[in-house]
Amino acid sequence: xxxxxxxxxxxxxxxxVLAGDDCVPYMTDWRKQYSGRALAVVRPGNAEEVATVVRxxxxxxxxxxxxxxxxxxxxxxxxxxxxxxxxxLLSRLNRIRxxxxxxxxxxxxxxxILQAVQDAARAAxxxxxxxxxxxxxxxxxxxxxxxxxxxxxxxxGNARELTLGLEVVTAEGDVxxxxxxxxxxxxxxxxxxxxxxxxxxxxxxxxxxxxxxxLPVAQRTALVALGSVERAVAFLARARxxxxxxxxxxxxxxxxxIELVTRAYPQQRLPFAAASSPWYVxxxxxxxxxxxxxxxxxxTALGAALEAGEIEDAAISxxxxxxxxxxxxxESITLAVAGEGKCIKHDISLPLSRMAVxxxxxxxxxxRAFPGIRNMTFGHLGDGNLHYxxxxxxxxxxxAFIARQSEVCRLVHDSVHAHAGSISAEQGVGRTRVDxxxxxxxxxxxxxxxxxxxALDPQGIMNPGKVLKQEAE
Amino acid sequence: xxxxxxxxxxxxxxxxVLAGDDCVPYMTDWRKQYSGRALAVVRPGNAEEVATVVRxxxxxxxxxxxxxxxxxxxxxxxxxxxxxxxxxLLSRLNRIRxxxxxxxxxxxxxxxILQAVQDAARAAxxxxxxxxxxxxxxxxxxxxxxxxxxxxxxxxGNARELTLGLEVVTAEGDVxxxxxxxxxxxxxxxxxxxxxxxxxxxxxxxxxxxxxxxLPVAQRTALVALGSVERAVAFLARARxxxxxxxxxxxxxxxxxIELVTRAYPQQRLPFAAASSPWYVxxxxxxxxxxxxxxxxxxTALGAALEAGEIEDAAISxxxxxxxxxxxxxESITLAVAGEGKCIKHDISLPLSRMAVxxxxxxxxxxRAFPGIRNMTFGHLGDGNLHYxxxxxxxxxxxAFIARQSEVCRLVHDSVHAHAGSISAEQGVGRTRVDxxxxxxxxxxxxxxxxxxxALDPQGIMNPGKVLKQEAE
Numbered sequence: 013x014x015x016x017x018x019x020x021x022x023x024x025x026x027x028x029v030l031a032g033d034d035c036v037p038y039m040t041d042w043r044k045q046y047s048g049r050a051l052a053v054v055r056p057g058n059a060e061e062v063a064t065v066v067r068x069x070x071x072x073x074x075x076x077x078x079x080x081x082x083x084x085x086x087x088x089x090x091x092x093x094x095x096x097x098x099x100x101l102l103s104r105l106n107r108i109r110x111x112x113x114x115x116x117x118x119x120x121x122x123x124x125i126l127q128a129v130q131d132a133a134r135a136a137x138x139x140x141x142x143x144x145x146x147x148x149x150x151x152x153x154x155x156x157x158x159x160x161x162x163x164x165x166x167x168x169g170n171a172r173e174l175t176l177g178l179e180v181v182t183a184e185g186d187v188x189x190x191x192x193x194x195x196x197x198x199x200x201x202x203x204x205x206x207x208x209x210x211x212x213x214x215x216x217x218x219x220x221x222x223x224x225x226x227l228p229v230a231q232r233t234a235l236v237a238l239g240s241v242e243r244a245v246a247f248l249a250r251a252r253x254x255x256x257x258x259x260x261x262x263x264x265x266x267x268x269x270i271e272l273v274t275r276a277y278p279q280q281r282l283p284f285a286a287a288s289s290p291w292y293v294x295x296x297x298x299x300x301x302x303x304x305x306x307x308x309x310x311x312t313a314l315g316a317a318l319e320a321g322e323i324e325d326a327a328i329s330x331x332x333x334x335x336x337x338x339x340x341x342x343e344s345i346t347l348a349v350a351g352e353g354k355c356i357k358h359d360i361s362l363p364l365s366r367m368a369v370x371x372x373x374x375x376x377x378x379x380r381a382f383p384g385i386r387n388m389t390f391g392h393l394g395d396g397n398l399h400y401x402x403x404x405x406x407x408x409x410x411x412a413f414i415a416r417q418s419e420v421c422r423l424v425h426d427s428v429h430a431h432a433g434s435i436s437a438e439q440g441v442g443r444t445r446v447d448x449x450x451x452x453x454x455x456x457x458x459x460x461x462x463x464x465x466x467a468l469d470p471q472g473i474m475n476p477g478k479v480l481k482q483e484a485e
Numbered sequence: 486x487x488x489x490x491x492x493x494x495x496x497x498x499x500x501x502v503l504a505g506d507d508c509v510p511y512m513t514d515w516r517k518q519y520s521g522r523a524l525a526v527v528r529p530g531n532a533e534e535v536a537t538v539v540r541x542x543x544x545x546x547x548x549x550x551x552x553x554x555x556x557x558x559x560x561x562x563x564x565x566x567x568x569x570x571x572x573x574l575l576s577r578l579n580r581i582r583x584x585x586x587x588x589x590x591x592x593x594x595x596x597x598i599l600q601a602v603q604d605a606a607r608a609a610x611x612x613x614x615x616x617x618x619x620x621x622x623x624x625x626x627x628x629x630x631x632x633x634x635x636x637x638x639x640x641x642g643n644a645r646e647l648t649l650g651l652e653v654v655t656a657e658g659d660v661x662x663x664x665x666x667x668x669x670x671x672x673x674x675x676x677x678x679x680x681x682x683x684x685x686x687x688x689x690x691x692x693x694x695x696x697x698x699x700l701p702v703a704q705r706t707a708l709v710a711l712g713s714v715e716r717a718v719a720f721l722a723r724a725r726x727x728x729x730x731x732x733x734x735x736x737x738x739x740x741x742x743i744e745l746v747t748r749a750y751p752q753q754r755l756p757f758a759a760a761s762s763p764w765y766v767x768x769x770x771x772x773x774x775x776x777x778x779x780x781x782x783x784x785t786a787l788g789a790a791l792e793a794g795e796i797e798d799a800a801i802s803x804x805x806x807x808x809x810x811x812x813x814x815x816e817s818i819t820l821a822v823a824g825e826g827k828c829i830k831h832d833i834s835l836p837l838s839r840m841a842v843x844x845x846x847x848x849x850x851x852x853r854a855f856p857g858i859r860n861m862t863f864g865h866l867g868d869g870n871l872h873y874x875x876x877x878x879x880x881x882x883x884x885a886f887i888a889r890q891s892e893v894c895r896l897v898h899d900s901v902h903a904h905a906g907s908i909s910a911e912q913g914v915g916r917t918r919v920d921x922x923x924x925x926x927x928x929x930x931x932x933x934x935x936x937x938x939x940a941l942d943p944q945g946i947m948n949p950g951k952v953l954k955q956e957a958e
Contacts, residue, residue: 159671193905194834197869362667396669
């Protein structure tokens with residue numbers, strides 16, 4: 013047995029160093045894009061044990077690959093093929109350490125499932141607003157390592173904006189006790205935000221103190237039909253001005269997505285006679301007053317938009333069940349699109365002022381280069397974030413389509429870059445985008461990132477090959 | 486003439502390299518706590534010229550001291566006594582580079598006066614919410630370098646949360662073009678937040694892309710009288726739950742502050758018969774609906790708090806003039822307190838759950854150690870931030886009082902630390918708190934900060950001696 017494996021077993025006990033088939037689930041990302049091998053898969057039970065693992069890996073020069081719920085989109089938690097890595101599962105660090113309702117904070121360990129954090133907050137009469145598709149299985153540590161976004165960013169911000177303090181195991185196996193519950197603290201460099209979004213390449217987040225918000229008194233949802241992305245952007249400005257911070261979601265959906273969903277799931281119906289408009293927006297209003305006020309607010313805002321000709325039709329949910337049905341429509345897109353075969357996905361963001369011209373020009377460029385390719389565009393328009401996804405033309409084989417994936421991505425990302433956007437809005441870099449990053453990020457910024465990597469992880473053992481290309485040894 | 490001075494004059498022209506008496510205003514901080522000397526005071530006109538200055542300083546090994554409006558509280562912009570530093574004034578970088586109303590962003594240069602940024606936003610029908618006492622003279626670059634707070638943090642966050650992108654001149658005199666206008670961008674390490682709040686010790690911020698918000702339709706202010714800090718914290722929770730994000734300010738004021746203000750400025754009156762309660766809260770409501778709605782919202786929230794016995798009295802402003810009068814009461818505290826002689830100031834933050842016990846126990850400890858010392862406590866309670874200020878007992882001389890300043894600070898800061906708070910909520914470290922920092926920050930965090938400093942400023946020329954103690958050469 014490898015000396016490092018022996019040392020890990022001595023430190024954690026044999027039950028927490030997985031072997032054989034027990035390791036398999038952790039060697040592959042959930043989308044089955046990446047597969048690797050590991051020297052060991054370990055399950056430390058607390059931050060001190062995580063620190064011990066990292067110290068042992070540092071002594072043996074072994075790469076450390078932290079893994080939470082393994083729900084990432086970019087292969088950030090999968091080991092490489094070398095078989096030298098130690099995969100560190102955070103799942104046993106799953107305690108809610110405390111809720112401070114006076115301070116509106118919750119302190120949780122990295123292995124807590126996101127939904128468990130939401131539930132604990134709700135049980136204390138508070139809202140933890142981070143919300144995304146994988147919330148039933150993703151872990152908060154992974155959410156923070158990747159600065160997760162989701163559907164409520166418009167109002168509450170990304171994972172970064174929801175975090176006040178961190179506990180982190182450094183690349184040398186020390187524990188930084190930075191679990192502060194303070195809204196204001198200007199006593200030095202912002203290490204917190206450096207670790208958030210660094211995808212495990214600078215250290216391992218083992219716990220966090222997170223902001224809580226008041227629970228809304230009433231929530232309403234509306235679906236709106238519109239003629240263009242320009243109008244959706246204008247309507248967003250109107251909705252923000254009229255509804256203020258009560259506007260908690262603003263999701264754009266293109267007609268092809270709506271059509272796929274209603275065809276794949278006939279029980280899911282549009283609240284309109286037909287999908288006759290090219291674009292739709294799902295809005296959510298979270299009200300601190302009453303159901304009646306929420307309804308009146310929506311009616312005023314949507315009425316004014318109808319009158320201005322900004323929107324073509326609108327339906328407001330009359331009940332929680334109707335709200336859920338509208339959200340289900342939105343959430344079914346990914347599965348409905350998957351029914352069309354392989355999908356080429358892009359998680360991009362743009363300044364809202366460039367959104368319409370980006371969509372129009374990129375759609376057209378794609379048709380010229382890949383005739384018949386189908387756009388399945390939707391996303392968090394309120395944050396300037398599109399899931400700009402593409403499926404093959406009718407009759408094309410999956411293999412023929414995927415063979416051109418890198419050309420398609422190149423065209424889309426070049427266009428994003430030309431419109432001052434980002435090639436990864438919320439999913440991160442991981443392995444998927446590490447080779448493309450130098451094309452779109454200026455050399456100086458990458459050089460500064462490499463300096464920080466060397467400063468905080470001089471041995472280069474933390475999740476190597478993610479975010480930054482591995483430097484030649 | 487020193488060779489560096491010659492080179493700077495060649496690069497910028499003689500008019501932009503100040504000499505003699507012209508340099509005097511920049512050698513001392515506005516509170517006249519620190520005074521230094523400089524090899525040169527230069528006024529570059531754009532980011533490229535800032536970069537040239539830094540490159541020349543790097544070549545000559547000269548310290549670089551960036552200076553904005555020189556309104557900081559902690560000596561962060563004042564050169565040391567060596568006379569080797571080059572003070573870099575940002576005042577000529579004062580262009581509003583652009584406003585993008587569709588994207589709700591404004592791009593400004595570091596030398597823009599904060600008020601000019603607010604005004605430009607307002608002229609475009611938008612709100613730039615950063616607001617603080619010095620807004621008529623402080624510069625946005627300094628606000629970002631020190632992660633400024635102010636009165637609207639409760640709703641809109643610190644300067645950090647208002648910033649999307651930066652342009653920065655690095656310690657080697659390169660220009661990082663990071664002026665992104667994106668709400669979501671997960672493509673690598675968060676350099677933006679590392680430069681924000683680093684007080685010019687890692688690089689010089691030369692421009693920023695900032696978030697704008699909708700202008701409120703109506704604003705109302707209320708003054709409330711309460712019996713204790715506990716009740717103020719409970720009332721804050723109620724107000725947040727009821728008013729949601731419309732609650733844009735929640736300022737605590739102690740009776741002694743009110744008494745000083747009304748005595749110093751007899752035209753300023755309390756809206757109550759007498760200052761019979763020990764604590765007061767100034768609330769501001771920013772409404773996206775109407776004056777009537779704002780008024781009704783306040784009445785409901787304050788009515789419920791009165792009924793619950795949380796508050797003792799409440800007065801809602803009936804006009805913009807009345808709102809201004811209430812704000813003037815709050816803003817006059819600093820000057821009124823100054824009328825009592827030297828003041829020992831602390832800018833601290835605490836978890837809200839510890840606020841009441843902190844105030845009670847620290848007040849008592851101070852009385853035991855310094856009998857007769859007078860508390861003039863006020864601050865941004867909504868953010869857990871107190872200006873915990875102290876004036877001498879009646880009859881004591883300024884000198885006798887100030888002689889004990891370090892003892893007083895020690896007692897207060899030790900108590901803050903014991904209650905899990907921060908010794909610098911919004912003002913930064915600068916020179917004032919650099920020696921105290923190691924007492925309150927764990928050694929590992931300081932070590933990580935030093936690594937980052939060395940990684941981004943290997944020569945140690947950027948604003949040395951601020952934030953981190955200068956390492957032995």
